[in-house]
Amino acid sequence: MATFGSLVVLRLLLAFSPIPNYLYDNQQLTSPLTSYTRLKEGVFLLQNGFDPYAGQLFRHSPIQLALFSTVMPPNKYVLHAFWTLLDAATAWNLANIWKKRSGTTDWRRETIIQASYLLNPYLLFTSLALSTSTLDNALCVYAISLAASGKRAPALFALALLTQSSLYSVLLLPPIVLLLCTGPASRLKTPIAPSIRISDVGRTVFTFVTYMLVLMGISTLVAGNLGWMKETWGATLTVPDLTPNVGLWWYFFTEMFDHFRSFFLMVFTALVTIAMIPLTIKFQHDPLYATYLLVGNISLFKSYPTMADPGLFLSMISIFPELWPYLRHPLPTVMWHMYAATLLPLFNNLWLGHGTGNSNFFYAATLVFGVANGAAFLDSTWAGLIAPYGKPKQGYTLLQI
Template identity: 50%
Template sequence: MSSPSKTSLSDVSARYPTALLVLIAARLWLSVTDVPKHLQHNQQLSSPLTSYFQLQEGIHLFKNDIDPYSGGSFRHSPLLLSFFATVLPDSRLVASVLWTLGDVVAAWALVQIWRTRQNVVQSSRDTLVAASYLLNPYIFLPTLALSTSSIENALMLLAMMFACKKKASAALFTLSFLLHLSLSSIVMLLPILLLLINDPHSHLASPQPMTKPLRKLWPLFGEFSMYTVVLALISTLVAGSLAWIPQTWGATLTLPDLTPTTGMWWYFFTEMFDHYRPMFLMVFSVHLIIYVVPVCLKFQHDYLYANFILLGILGTFKAYTTLSDPGLFLTMSVIFPETYSYMRHPIVTVLLHLHASLLMPLFHSIWVTQGTGNANFYYASTLVFACANGFALDDAIWSGLRIAIGPSVEGSHVVQE
């Protein structure tokens, strides 16, 4: 019985690099065609905070000694600005290759998270895990549009991978760098800190209360704060002033640009009276944060799963969303196959996502291109998309909790109800 299993493992090992190399080559070929030019301004793939077109505008201003943060339209981090203005040539071809390689790194990080969770060096599921990221249309379409949300996804997976492998400094520095690109990622600070001091292996079926003392978090939080301050000082030196803070971090909290996105903020604040705007901005911002502690407490036996749930919440409710935000959450579900049999409505979730992916570009075209509709058309499609993400979150939370009870007879009645 041992020889067939060894043969199977060797066959998988031989096929795994070949399949991924073919997939990566296809992605690279697609990225250097004219397809990215047609997707670059798509508002479902990039937001005012992640648009490559606005990044190019900021680079042009920066190279001509004009403060890109003085005009109120450039909202990328000074770290990205300095990197693309000095290290890399200002070329769409180079950017396309770099974005694709970023997806490759993200897929590799996801495979490493899967292996660490299963406590194996290699598995037959590695190809599926990597392909689920590289072939997810919610992931590779924003990459083709050169949305910096793809870079944010890669940094997020790297931070989680380092946390699973207990490489604290690497995880905290990566998360700090991500924070400078997207302030909303602060939601992931506590679960990643808890993941650093706890076991990343699967414990959904046998939940146990957390035994590690929380005082171990304080040195890690101090190190993260140090990295954040150092990167903030570097950003200030690059920008020449503190003007980058309200234009980057502040944009996440104040929503100055009401460009339509796949999220739910833009339309709500388009219709909002200015008198009530500060209060609802606070409510929407706090709404993201209030989930962090309850989710970490409920899944204290499996903090990697808590990270997964909070990624779904972040991808659904953050201020400026693109398809890649919920795409990361949906892709990451591939490393939790033990929960699949406990999901209540996976078919409904898939159909809702299919429905929304057809409606959003259609209604956006009717409104913006043809002019035969209005903003209500597109916002209705984003609400369908939000419902799809909500169903996926509900399934993930339910199955993650239900697996501890097991497939009992009483449980089957509860599921049916």
């Protein structure tokens, strides 16, 4: 507990230092859907009687718009304290997920899990930039923690609330439904799926759809019309804003001829969505691990990612220590991430700061970052598949069909 408190205090001291002043508009830490600067502009427009979504610049969810225009005062110190509280709650919930999965209590393991989140630089700097990605991560982990605790209604409401600001999060519904029906216990080494009643699944999905419809109604009342859907969910799928970010979409569609745009939008969207069914089916015996892998797949292929997206995936691996021996190339993956973390700010500054580089520099760094994230995702998937059989003997290869 003392270590956790010290980490939170350290995080708070960094938040109140001059460092955040240099991060609010950083392209690696924010996106058009999560930027604090754009959030402030939307709140200003709403409070002065204008439609925030009319200018095709504000793309936060109406729920966030309502929260930060009424409950949360526009004071940086209050907001940084709130973001710190979100980080602390997320780290605490990650440790709770591990406790529910293992059925034991170990303060050393819990401290490692909490530190893996609070000291993760991808998550730390994104939080200091007041990116709403931190809020999305908090809701994501909270929904998984509630599902691991068997709290059906709160977990589904948290997931529905998350989907309002992060559309791709709806892909987490199938494994979370299974998690609610089967529990979070580790079954990776004994891949036998427990029996599930179809009526439980149907009732769970119906509850989620009900929450979604209610929140959509509230969002429409806040926005005053249905235009928010086009500027939030629609922007996620059609990528109208090509502001540079750490994802794989923006540069590709900057160079894309318009008559090919629709086809490649379909292809890129398929990259995000196509893994949902096979991962859920393959790991139906351990839906918590399927949820973890889908978090990684979304962070790799989503249209407007920030550093916080792969950051959450990398921190969540601490929940599954039983799989660490089965990772094939953890050291190269770490080195790729260190290489990308060095290149991204360097090439971003060369291009947008000094003007001595160009967009190719920065996009090359994002490709290295994508390779690093892809390596972590593939290695985690392999570890989950190989766990029931153990490591193959030297000279032998294990083939799964």
